[in-house]
Amino acid sequence: MTTTLTAALSPYRFFEATVARTRQVGPSTRRVTFVGADLEHFASLGLDQSLSVFLPRPGQSDPVLPREHGDGWWAAFRAIDEDERAVMRSYTLREFRRAPGRPEEIDIDFVLHGDLGPASRWAAQAAPGHRVVVLGPRVADNGAVRFRLPAHADSVVIWADETALPAAESVLAALPPGIAADVWIDVPRIGDRRPLYTAADARIAWLVGEEAPEARRGERALAALRAAPRRGTRPYAWLSGESGAVTSLRRLLVRERNVPKCDVTFVGYWRHGTTEEELRARRAAEARTA
Ligand SMILES: Cc1cc2nc3c(=O)[nH]c(=O)nc-3n(C[C@H](O)[C@H](O)[C@H](O)COP(=O)(O)OP(=O)(O)OC[C@H]3O[C@@H](n4cnc5c(N)ncnc54)[C@H](O)[C@@H]3O)c2cc1C
Known part of the structure; x- marks a missing residue:
């Protein structure tokens, strides 16, 4: 043979x-x-x-x-x-x-x-x-697509900063019609806001840095999510942007809102005071010791 x-x-x-x-x-x-x-x-x-x-x-x-x-x-x-x-x-x-x-x-x-x-x-x-x-x-469905809406999800929570706005725009455009989506986009300047298109039943809030100091981005995001009324019983969350903000938001959803970890996709796109090489090296070291 x-x-x-x-x-x-x-x-x-x-x-x-x-x-x-x-x-x-x-x-x-x-x-x-x-x-x-x-x-x-x-x-x-x-x-x-x-x-x-x-x-x-x-x-x-x-x-x-x-x-x-x-x-x-x-x-x-x-x-x-x-x-x-x-x-x-x-x-x-x-x-x-x-x-x-x-x-x-x-x-x-x-x-x-x-x-x-x-x-x-x-x-x-x-x-x-x-x-x-x-x-x-070269293959459309690949591991560098992280947004994976589970079949059981009845609502979506999205937080993105300006680096993840391009991704959030594409994700919003692909959401199924009528699904509840609570969306927070955090950008530095008022002029960074732009129209977002979606068939979802979306509530979109822009959080704008020039209206508050940069250092408060994480707190701003936490306060906004805490104050928002819940929609749906099985939310899927997608959180992408500055690492510190993403980590705090994930903690809030998992610990305070009891969202299962597997229903939260979170990606640190960048970190204050750290270059991408340093971030990559840190993650590789963490993976080696895990
Ligand atoms: C999966 C993924 C997708 C991404 N998609 C995008 C995208 O579409 N558009 C986009 O602009 N970025 C995106 N990013 C983020 C981008 O890779 C980082 O911002 C990257 O650090 C930029 O490289 P740099 O050479 O400009 O700065 P670096 O050399 O990496 O960092 C130099 C300094 O700049 C700071 N810094 C880096 N980014 C920012 C920022 N946005 N604001 C303020 N300070 C910063 C760092 O903390 C560091 O102190 C993505 C990241 C990931 C992981």
């Missing part, structure tokens, strides 16, 4: 992507639209699909990345000198467009949080022709 071993197809692959255009979509956010011949292989369910974006370092025109290593790229990437290898950052697919006779496009909304981080800096200066590499889905 002959046995054929077929390597499991990774749901992700590298996509070469070039900036086609950019547009400010609020005082805090710049939308960058990318095109690329590879994008014909891109597949997406939408929702909170996250991507890894590889950016060139200052002075480079292309991100340095061991593309030829296939699924073994991570070890080869780590072996490249830190000052030379691409900057790797997590972002959300805001939209993927495929239309007959037109090149495929993807949009990513970058929060401009100042000159502090290489990704924010890159996005502030992004212009047509600039090149990046995106590690993204």
Whole structure:
């Protein structure tokens, strides 16, 4: 008997992507639209699909990345000198467009949080022709889609800050008609608010940072959730954004509202005073000791 071993197809692959255009979509956010011949292989369910974006370092025109290593790229990437290898950052697919006779496009909304981080800096200066590499889905249903509405859920609770607003927009657009959804979106500036579309029976509240100091974001979110009347008996919660705020909100839902842990999806998108490399290293260390 002959046995054929077929390597499991990774749901992700590298996509070469070039900036086609950019547009400010609020005082805090710049939308960058990318095109690329590879994008014909891109597949997406939408929702909170996250991507890894590889950016060139200052002075480079292309991100340095061991593309030829296939699924073994991570070890080869780590072996490249830190000052030379691409900057790797997590972002959300805001939209993927495929239309007959037109090149495929993807949009990513970058929060401009100042000159502090290489990704924010890159996005502030992004212009047509600039090149990046995106590690993204070639299989639509993949592990980088975290929003998973359980069949038993009769309502949804959503909290997102400005970094998770692109994901929240896609999640809201995909909610089933009529389901109760309580939504809090926390943004820095009044001008960051924008229309959100959903078929759900949604109550959407904007919490605005410039109306209160940044340090109070977590408290603001907790107070808003505590004060809200409950809807439904089996809520599913999706909480994404600044790590400290997400952790406190999860604790509130699990300990005070008795929402089962398995019905709360929570993702720390960033943490005050910590770069993404540091966050990744911390999580890897935690996983090793768990
Ligand atoms: C799954 C996932 C999806 C994400 N999707 C998006 C998205 O669609 N859009 C988006 O803008 N971000 C998104 N993020 C967050 C983004 O990856 C981080 O904000 C990242 O740290 C930005 O990289 P940087 O190089 O600009 O800053 P870093 O070099 O990582 O950090 C430098 C400093 O800036 C601070 N910092 C980082 N982000 C912010 C911020 N937003 N506001 C204030 N200070 C900050 C850090 O605390 C650190 O002190 C996502 C994160 C994850 C995990």
